[in-house]
Amino acid sequence: MKAFILFVALFSNYSIAGNIGFNEGVELCASLLPKAKVYNVSVEYNIDTTQAKMIVNGSFGVEWSPEYNPSADEEKAAFKSLEPFVLCMSKELTGKD
Numbered sequence: 001m002k003a004f005i006l007f008v009a010l011f012s013n014y015s016i017a018g019n020i021g022f023n024e025g026v027e028l029c030a031s032l033l034p035k036a037k038v039y040n041v042s043v044e045y046n047i048d049t050t051q052a053k054m055i056v057n058g059s060f061g062v063e064w065s066p067e068y069n070p071s072a073d074e075e076k077a078a079f080k081s082l083e084p085f086v087l088c089m090s091k092e093l094t095g096k097d
Helices: 022-030 072-094
Strands: 039-048 055-064
Touching: 022 072, 055 072
Parallel strands: none
Antiparallel strands: 039 055
């Protein structure tokens, strides 16, 4: 399976918004995804508390299901179509516009 990681960022000093509306925010962002496809969205944090100052690194990725494998010619447009979702999720994850 070919994975397409769209966005990887360090979220030091940020955490997933711990508010009641986080799931609703994710659902709102999900409504921005192109229809008729299956996506696997992952959010992963590596937290190191062995240092005097805690280090928090996070990553966010989107994969298409194996059934959808865009050709090289379709890839650029496919990535572009995910941009609204990625930007929306960035706001949800960091709590920043």
